[in-house]
Amino acid sequence: xxxxxxxxxxxxxxxxxxxxxxxxxxxxxxxxxxxxxxxxxxxxxxxxxxxxxxxxxxxxxxxxxxxxxxxxxxxxxxxxxxxxxxxxxxxxxxxxxxxxxxxxxxxxxxxxxxxxxxxxxxxxxxxxxxxxxxxxxxxxxxxxxxxxxxxxxxxxxxxxxxxxxxxxxxxxxxxxxxxxxxxxxxxxxxxxxxxxxxxxxxxxxxxxxxxxxxxxxxxxxxxxxxxxxxxxxxxxxxxxxxxxxxxxxxxxx
Numbered sequence: 001x002x003x004x005x006x007x008x009x010x011x012x013x014x015x016x017x018x019x020x021x022x023x024x025x026x027x028x029x030x031x032x033x034x035x036x037x038x039x040x041x042x043x044x045x046x047x048x049x050x051x052x053x054x055x056x057x058x059x060x061x062x063x064x065x066x067x068x069x070x071x072x073x074x075x076x077x078x079x080x081x082x083x084x085x086x087x088x089x090x091x092x093x094x095x096x097x098x099x100x101x102x103x104x105x106x107x108x109x110x111x112x113x114x115x116x117x118x119x120x121x122x123x124x125x126x127x128x129x130x131x132x133x134x135x136x137x138x139x140x141x142x143x144x145x146x147x148x149x150x151x152x153x154x155x156x157x158x159x160x161x162x163x164x165x166x167x168x169x170x171x172x173x174x175x176x177x178x179x180x181x182x183x184x185x186x187x188x189x190x191x192x193x194x195x196x197x198x199x200x201x202x203x204x205x206x207x208x209x210x211x212x213x214x215x216x217x218x219x220x221x222x223x224x225x226x227x228x229x230x231x232x233x234x235x236x237x238x239x240x241x242x243x244x245x246x247x248x249x250x251x252x253x
Contacts, residue, residue, distance in 0.1 A: 003041060003042060003043050003046065004040050004041050004042060005040050005041035006040050006041075008202065008203070008205050008206070009205060011036070011040060011205075011206065012205040012206050012208070012209035013209065014036065015033065015036070015054075015206050015209045015210050015213065016209035016210065016212055016213035017213060018032045018033070018036070018213070018234075018237060019058065019209065019210040019211075019212075019213030019214040019217060020213040020214070020216050020217035021217060021233055021234055021237075022058070022214070022217065022234060023058065023213070023214040023215070023216075023217030029054070029055075029058060029210070029214075030051050030052075030054065030055040030151060030152045030153045030155075030181065030185075031108070031109060031112040031152050031156060031238060032234065032237050032238060032241065033050070033051045033054050033055075033151070033206075033210070034047055034048075034051040034105060034109075034150055034151045034152055035105070035109050035237075035238060035241030035242070035245060036241060037050060037051065038102065038105060038241075038245055038248070039241055039244045039245055039248070043198075044096070044098050044101045044102075045095075045196050045198055046198050046203075047105075047150075047151055048092065048148070048149065048150060048151035048188065048192055049151075049189065049192045049193070049196065049198050049200060050151070050200065050203050050206060051150075051151025051152070052092075052147075052151050052153075052185040052188050052189040052192065053185075053189060053200065053207065054206065054207065054210045055151070055153045055181050055182070055185035056182060056185045056186060056189065057207065057210060057211055057214075058210060058214050059153070059155075059178045059179075059181045059182040059185070060182060061214075073168060073172055073175070073176070076162070076167055076168050076172060076176055077176040077179055077180065079133050079136035079137050079140065080136050080137070080139065080140035080143075080158065080176070080180060081140060081179075081180060081183050081184075082137065082140070083137045083138070083140040083141035083144065084140035084141060084143055084144025084147070084154070084180065084183070084184050084187075085144060085183055085184070085187045086144070086187075087140075087141045087142075087144035087145040087148065088144040088145065088147045088148040088183075088184040088185075088187035088188040088191075089148060089187045089188065089190065089191045090145060090148060090191070091144065091145045091146065091147060091148020091149040091150075091188055091191070092148040092149075092187070092188040092189065092190065092191025092192045092195070093148075093191045093194075093195050094148070094149055096149065099249065101149070101150070102245060102248060102249050103249060104146070104149060104150060105150050105152075105245065106242060106245050106246060106249060108146055108150055108152050109238055109241060109242050109245065110242060111157065112152070112156050112157075112238055113235050113238040113239055113242060115156055115157065115160060116156075116232070116234060116235035116238070117232070117235050126166075127165070132165055132167065135165065136165070136167075139157075139158075139161060140180075143157055143158060143180075143184070144184050144187070144188075147181075147184035147185065147188050148184070148187065148188035148191060148192075149188075151185075151188070153180065153181030153182075153184055153185050154180060154181060154184055155177035155178060155180055155181040156177075158173075158176065158177050158180050159173045159174060159176070159177040160173075162176055162177075
């Protein structure tokens with residue numbers, strides 16, 4: 001049995017639709033999975049475990065494709081992951097009070113929605129190499145910690161940051177984003193499994209739904225959907241989740 005407010009089969013259908021839209025524009029979907037689990041009553045211990053697992057499943061294929069096409073650059077992603085991996089593990093060890101967890105999740109979702117509706121069109125900042133590396137290490141640590149605590153991989157924040165810093169082009173940034181989500185999710189999930197006792201078997205329908213929806217979105221998305229339209233649909237999903245989660249936080253007040 002799950003601790004959800006709706007049948008697991010209904011949530012699985014919703015997750016399949018969300019995964020379809022996210023995969024159609026090359027994203028993993030961790031932000032929406034986390035938000036929906038919170039809205040529909042999953043516990044704060046269960047949410048990161050399920051979301052991190054789903055992140056790994058979705059981004060494994062994406063990371064492989066980017067690597068196969070030569071878009072992944074090890075020198076670009078290393079400064080971010082050397083700090084994010086241990087911090088994601090630390091985040092996975094933490095047990096935050098429910099209200100604090102929800103507030104942190106709400107802030108993360110608001111930033112994610114803002115990234116979708118207000119894409120940064122700024123020109124790359126001009127920093128010397130050492131400062132860019134330090135900024136990459138610092139931001140990697142913050143995003144890794146958030147990933148371990150909430151289950152949001154951080155790719156939606158990392159991709160525009162890479163472009164803003166002038167570290168790589170759009171495809172290289174996307175490749176780094178997919179790999180960044182993957183390593184953080186693995187690190188955070190290892191800590192969650194080690195320090196939490198949660199039975200994920202009842203959530204298996206969500207795993208199947210995300211895999212099927214993600215595969216369909218990947219196959220259908222590339223040439224048949226306008227990226228901006230799909231992003232706005234995803235943003236709408238996040239906004240609804242933000243409003244419902246905000247209501248839940250107020251009820252805890």
